[in-house]
Amino acid sequence: MKRARLIYNPTSGKELIKKRLPYILERLEDAGYEASVHATKGPGCAKHAAETAVKQRYDLVIAAGGDGTIFEVVNGLAEKEYRPRLGLIPSGTTNDFARALEIPRNVKAACDIIVNGFSRELDIGKADDKYFVNIAAGGALSEVTYEVPSKLKTVLGSLAYYFRGIRKLPFMTPMNAHIEYDGHVYDGDIVLFLVCNTNSVGGFERLASKSKLDDGQFDLIIIEKMILPKLLGLGIQTLSGKHLKHAKIKYLKANSISISVERDVKLNLDGEYGGMLKGEFKNLKRHLEIYVPRTDNKHFSERLC
Template sequence: MKKIKVIYNPSSGRQIIQKRIDNICKILLDNGYLVGKVATQKKDDAMFETIKCCKEDWDAIVACGGDGTVNEVATGIILGGRKIPVAILAAGTVNDFANYMGLPKDSKEFCEMIMNENTIDVDLGNWGNKYFVNVAAGGFLTNVAHQVPTESKNVLGRMAYYLEGLREIPKQMFNGINVRITSEEYSSEEEIFLFLVSNSSSIGGFKMLAPKAQVEDGLLDCIIIRKSEIQDALSIFLNILKGEHINHPNVKYFKTKKVTIESEDEVQVDIDGEYGGVLPATFQVVHRGFRIFN
């Protein structure tokens, strides 16, 4: 008998997701699976529960929540030392990774994905003792995700991010940060608006922010947007919608296994939508360190 642990964030998606989780549990039970269910209550609960699953004899995990919940489960897999396959059920305000992977949201299709047992091993990003499924970022507007109160996320959804972003634009628009970037592929000292170290192409709801990203290629995609005059900045951000911003002379795009970013300024780093710390940081890839149903 296969044992599956459902780890879910009860504040993500509220009643719709609760009903979907109940449906999924029923379908799995009806098909002979043993199902355990755990609701997270605070930060790192999903990570610790995943570590526990690795130490016990669970066969698979269902991770239900936003990118932050998926991040915690992926981190727990690494720290737990056993590559249990994870089924990601998109919920919450932002689900860049699940959307990028095209994972099913319908309860029946989701369970069929699990029962078919088709899995792939995808890359993760690493920074010290932290891991990321989707992106590490710093600079212009990258602090918005962890400034939005949880209550606002629950009530307003993605709109909460847009409202916070609009509030931050006047404060940050002309503030560049001085950084030193070091990698085999590209090294420089320059003033930038922001940097992104990405695993997938979808970041912050923009599907083509890292348009060449692939989650199985053993590389992280780095996007550096240099400090620009307002007309250049507007051109870059408008072209993001089409994935054409990487052709702008004020944008540097490269792939690497490892990159170090340093700054004498205090630059906060966002990890999958949560505060991760401040620079300096060395980001590197964990090649195919996370197994997911697909």
């Protein structure tokens, strides 16, 4: 019998997964899995649980929670020679990675995708000794996702990020950056850089609209120094995808990226604090096999037959 390990955050989404555990386990067992559960207890717990699942040679690992839970589970799987297939049951605030894969927040629909058994090999990013599936970013605005209190996210959802971001705008200071990407070089004063592995960042689904999930390429977005009113206007343009035509935006594709800046910068990895900036980013093409809907998602490089 196949074995599945469900790793879930018991506090995510108003305890949504905890309430639906009997249903999820029943669906897995009906699909032929011997299923077991691990509830996370704090930072690093989901990563450790995923590493244990690898050692015990589980066929399937399911990350149930928000982007932070998925980030930890991926870090527990990514560097191993044997990597179980990954399933997702999103229940976080923004669910950027699940949103890019078109996996709904509805538990029944997410379970349907897993038990239907259709999967794709997807890219992940490597930043020094850490891995990410969605984004690596640096700059004042990139700190918003891990600075917002969890209780505020529960009450306001994605709006909590927007409110905190608006408060930070007047205090943003530019940083001089040297960026090398696939043999090319960029030098200049910037306020933010985004190394995107998917199209959805912070709930903005059009931020990296040209992104592909399996092409071995990052979408590198560089936001150059600009005055506050223009920065506010840029935020509005992001909602419609018009920001890509902005004169102060550089939108580039690359497999390997090196970034150095003139001052200490905190690194954001999939919405989590990733330590201080270590500027080597490598795209690992089709590194993890993940259950996804059987649809022609425009962010895959190959269409279904």
